[in-house]
Amino acid sequence: MQSESMDKREKLLQTALELFVKQGFNDTPTSKIAKEAGIATGTLFYFFPTKDELIISLYLKLKGQATESINVALPEVKSTKEVIKTYYEQSLKWSLRNPNEFSFLAQFSNSPYLKKIGADEISAQIAPVLRHxxxxxxxxxxxxxxxxLLYALISNQVFGVNQFLSANKFTKKExxxxxxxxxxxxxxxxxx
Amino acid sequence: MQSESMDKREKLLQTALELFVKQGFNDTPTSKIAKEAGIATGTLFYFFPTKDELIISLYLKLKGQATESINVALPEVKSTKEVIKTYYEQSLKWSLRNPNEFSFLAQFSNSPYLKKIGADEISAQIAPVLRHxxxxxxxxxxxxxxxxLLYALISNQVFGVNQFLSANKFTKKExxxxxxxxxxxxxxxxxx
DNA sequence: GCGTCGACTGACTAAACAGTCACTTAAATT
DNA sequence: AATTTAAGTGACTGTTTAGTCAGTCGACGC
Incomplete structure (x- = not known):
């Protein structure tokens, strides 16, 4: 049945993402997540021992997806400038394709939850980019x-441009x- | 007694700031804020009808302080470049002088709380800068x-440089x- | 056709929570 | 001196919350 029925763990993460973005961590009880997902509360705690671990799992999953999606487009053959350009474009495009995911990552990264993640876990993920x-x-x-500093500059410029593009309605071309x-x-x- | 005893409303906001930055909105009950401030819970709700309004009041106060502190240093006489440079420097210096305040503003701005504030209220505050x-x-x-877009670029570069400077120990000169x-x-x- | 095992359930509970309220205090007003 | 008013109190309450637990269910080997 694995191919036909929705994986419940995934369904919970998906529902949690939407509610967290809409209502924040504060105003989304686990009961609401489970109900919205059509899954028993017990099942939520079967997969995620605490609410914190659910939030952290979600962060790691999305951060991984973003990183992967960006890194896939970074073949070694290109010139240095092309690599940085590709990183810039891919980051921005991912953030525009996945507004909820991006919004969650921003919310998480600017909250005290970030400190609950090992610093190595973060630096490991950005290491390949830093090498470039x-x-x-x-x-x-x-x-x-x-x-x-270079990494901070590029990341935050991507964030700023995303902010601007999201706040206005532009055509794909624009x-x-x-x-x-x-x-x-x-x-x-x-x-x- | 006003000059000698700490204004209780202020004391509550100050304590709330510290706890919100350390623990997040989620894990900072009103009871904890009141206790930490040495003030009865009833008094907290005497000044702020709900927890949400406390959070929003704190945001508006800090945002106002930052804006004022930055704008004060923007006399009209300077050249255009000097104005932008002053804005950049003052923003960065305020954020470094007030790390807790800055952290709270970031946390708030990236959370769904931001939407609870009128868009005009925000645009009114940044209007003078946009004119420049x-x-x-x-x-x-x-x-x-x-x-x-220009505003987004400068704000986020300030944010990025603050991130870099906060993550490392530099001398004042550096x-x-x-x-x-x-x-x-x-x-x-x-x-x- | 029996036993076990992992996925899943939802009624339940103990703790924590935001917010209330009847009350005190001290100072200002009449 | 009597009265009003505003600041401040903290025990209390109804509700909500994260997390538990005893047990159901189908699958799959034996």
Whole structure:
């Protein structure tokens, strides 16, 4: 039956995502998640021992999905500039394709829940990207700044542009142009 | 006694800030806030009819403080570039001087609580800054982009640099240099 | 056709919660 | 001196919450 029936664990995570984004962690009791998902509360705690672990599982799953989706498009063959451009575009496109997921990640990352995750667990995920950035700096293609600062700059520019694009209604074409233009600006900022 | 005894309303907001930043909205009951502040729970609800209103009051107070502290340093006489630079520096310095306040604002802004505030209330607060940015664009000192996009870019770069500076231990001098350098980069990005 | 095992259930409970209310206190007003 | 008013109290309550538990159910080997 695995192929036909919805995996209940997944269904719970999916429902939790929607409710957390809409109502916040505070105002979404586990009972509501289970009810909305059409699953017994006992089942929720069968899969996730506590509400905190449900929230953290959801974060790790979504963070993993985003990272994977972005990294898949980063083949080694491209030039350094192309790698950074691809990272920028893919991050932005993922965030626009998955607004709920992105919103949840932002909410989680800016809450005290973030501290409940091991720092290594985070740095492990961004390590491959940092390697690319480090390379770009060593090749002297890019200004000589701390690689973590570079990472913070690009991430937060992606966040800002997402904010702007989400707050307005643009056509696909307009969106594409804004992404291109803002990357051009970003590159101007960091190129040596 | 007003000058000697701590204003209880203020004391409650102050205590709430610390607990919200440390534990999140979820895990900070009103009873804990009152107890920690050494004030009866009834008094909390005397000043703030609901927990939500306490949270929103705190947000509005802090957002106002930040805005005021930044705007005070924006005299009209300066050149356009100086105005943007001052805005950048002041934002960053306020965030570094007030880490708890900044953390709370980030947590609030990325949570569903934000939607409980009128959009006008927010746009009213950033209006003066946007006027400056609009002027800079009209003067052709800066690339011709939507002023809201410019605002998003500068805000999020401030956020990113704050993240980087907070995550590391720098001397005042190093901090100052990083602020200068990143503004220089930012200006390179947006100058025409 | 018996036993076990993992997925799943939902009524239940103990604790915690936001918010109430009858009351006190102290200062200002009349 | 009497009265009103506003600030402040904390025990209390009805509700909600996260989490439990005794047990159902079908599958699958034996």
């Amino acid at each position: 950035f480090r390379l770009a700096i060593e090749e002297q293609q890019v200004v000589d700044i701390d690689v973590n 969106q594409h142009n804004i992404i291109q233009d803002t990357f051009f600006m970003f590159w101007k900022m960091i190129e040596r | 940015f609009r002027l800079a664009i009209e003067e052709q000192q800066v690339v011709d982009i939507d002023v809201n 901090q100052h240099n990083i602020i200068q350098d990143t503004f220089f980069m930012f200006w390179k990005m947006i100058e025409r």
